[in-house]
Amino acid sequence: MAKQKMKENDESNVEENLPEQESEENNKDSNKDSQEAEEIKIDASEEVMKKAGVEDLPGVGAATAQKLQEGGFSDLMAIAVASPGEIVDTTGISEQVARKMINAARNNLDMGFESGEELLKRREKVMKINTGSESFDELLGGGFETSAIVECFGEFGSGKTQVGHLLAVNCQKADPEAVAVYIDTENTFRPERIKQLAKGAGIDPKKALANIKVAKAYNSDHQMLLAEKVEDLIKKDNHKVRVIIVDSLTAHFRAEFVGRGTLAERQQKLNKHMHILLKLADNHNVCVYVTNQVMSKPDVFFGDPTQAIGGHIVAHASTFRVYLRKGKKGSRVAKLIDSPNLADGECAFFVEEGGLKDIN
Numbered sequence: 556m557a558k559q560k561m562k563e564n565d566e567s568n569v570e571e572n573l574p575e576q577e578s579e580e581n582n583k584d585s586n587k588d589s590q591e592a593e594e595i596k597i598d599a600s601e602e603v604m605k606k607a608g609v610e611d612l613p614g615v616g617a618a619t620a621q622k623l624q625e626g627g628f629s630d631l632m633a634i635a636v637a638s639p640g641e642i643v644d645t646t647g648i649s650e651q652v653a654r655k656m657i658n659a660a661r662n663n664l665d666m667g668f669e670s671g672e673e674l675l676k677r678r679e680k681v682m683k684i685n686t687g688s689e690s691f692d693e694l695l696g697g698g699f700e701t702s703a704i705v706e707c708f709g710e711f712g713s714g715k716t717q718v719g720h721l722l723a724v725n726c727q728k729a730d731p732e733a734v735a736v737y738i739d740t741e742n743t744f745r746p747e748r749i750k751q752l753a754k755g756a757g758i759d760p761k762k763a764l765a766n767i768k769v770a771k772a773y774n775s776d777h778q779m780l781l782a783e784k785v786e787d788l789i790k791k792d793n794h795k796v797r798v799i800i801v802d803s804l805t806a807h808f809r810a811e812f813v814g815r816g817t818l819a820e821r822q823q824k825l826n827k828h829m830h831i832l833l834k835l836a837d838n839h840n841v842c843v844y845v846t847n848q849v850m851s852k853p854d855v856f857f858g859d860p861t862q863a864i865g866g867h868i869v870a871h872a873s874t875f876r877v878y879l880r881k882g883k884k885g886s887r888v889a890k891l892i893d894s895p896n897l898a899d900g901e902c903a904f905f906v907e908e909g910g911l912k913d914i915n
Contacts, residue, residue: 609634612659614652622646627783629790635660636834684726684798684842686718687756688911690902694891695875701797701842704832704872706804707889708847708863709879714887715846716743717906718879719800722844723767724752725910726797731762733797736788737769738781740806744769755909768794775807775824782831789839796841799832804845805864822868829872836874845873886914 609631610620626645628634634642634657642653683698692698699705699722707715723735737744746764753763768788772778782801788794805825812821836843847869852860861880863869870876876893882903890901905912 612656614648614656619646619648627786629786631660631664632838633786635664635666636838680840682729682797682840682842684722685728686721686911687725688902688904688913690913691889691904691911694889694897694900694902695877696894696897699798699842699844700875701840702836703874704829704836704843704845705875705877706845706847706863706869706873707877707879708849710849710861710881713879713881714906715879716802717748719802719844719846720745720748721752721910722798722842723800724749724756724758724763726842727758727763727766728756730795730797732795733766734788734794735767736785736796736799737767738772738778738799738801739769740772740778740801741803742771743802751908752910755907772807775811775828778807779824779828779831782828782835785835796839798842798844799835801832801843801845804828804847804869806848809848809864822866825865826868826872829869833872 609615609623609628610617612631612634615623622645623629623634623642628637628642628645637657639650639653639657642648642656643650646653648656680702682701683692683696684701685692685698686695695705707718709715719737723737726733726735749764749767750760753760756763770781770784772781778801782799785796785799789796808821808825812818812824832843832845835841848864849861850864852862861878863876863878870893873893874895875891875897878890878892880888880890882888886903886905888901888903891897891899903914905914
């Protein structure tokens, strides 16, 4: 009887403990479900971040997003490669918030190291714009390269502007939809010359002119603003911009900043302008062609006293540097003096009505 009673007590205890076990199992199930839901939520948030836009960045509301858009920061890449100072000037937010915004954009784009092999594959998208002169193209490794800044400097009449007009036309030979942007600071753009070069290249002159967007810059600030507006032509107007010509790069800076006292300010401003152009070249696979003025150094007694304006700022920012000068019998001589992958060299050619012609 005692054993039977103990058995009944054990069974009743088991029955009493069953609800507790069931509740523990239910709690485990609910915890598992909530954990799975949390994982799904995290996955979903990661997916959202992958597709995030400017408004999804920390510290960006509707008003800030609009200011960023107006300032040319229309996507994550533009914000990721910007400096905190640029964001602060555009939006008026604090530097701390600007840094958080930039870091979030960089994390979202996974901006880090890449292998040389990956970079080589990316370099396969780089195009060459031919000049019509085989010797000039050979000097530049096949032509004027996209994703780069090519600077041509030389004295007046050396052919700098002619090369700019030529690039505006020849970029349309390989791609009829290609658009050239011409920022004119010295009133040197001539549509009549474009018509001549288009005929020489076998392109419809009317179509060639229609695919060239020209803007006159009246001072250095206006020049920098026009360079920033090129982003709108590419993104908002969906123009396939292939070449940007700035003729001349340093004319306004040289005229506005006179004397040694303003040299530091001029160089800082010029440096910012060059980096805007460099971003355009790199982000949109565009060839940026800039012409540069020169000065003569009176203390040079041997060799060529000609020196480019802009100093080390322009020299370091330019991917390729070409020195143009007048040659014999009306020819022009191009000398490659700086390149990341090509040897120094020079070539001679004639500038004719239909384009450039090699010297036989």
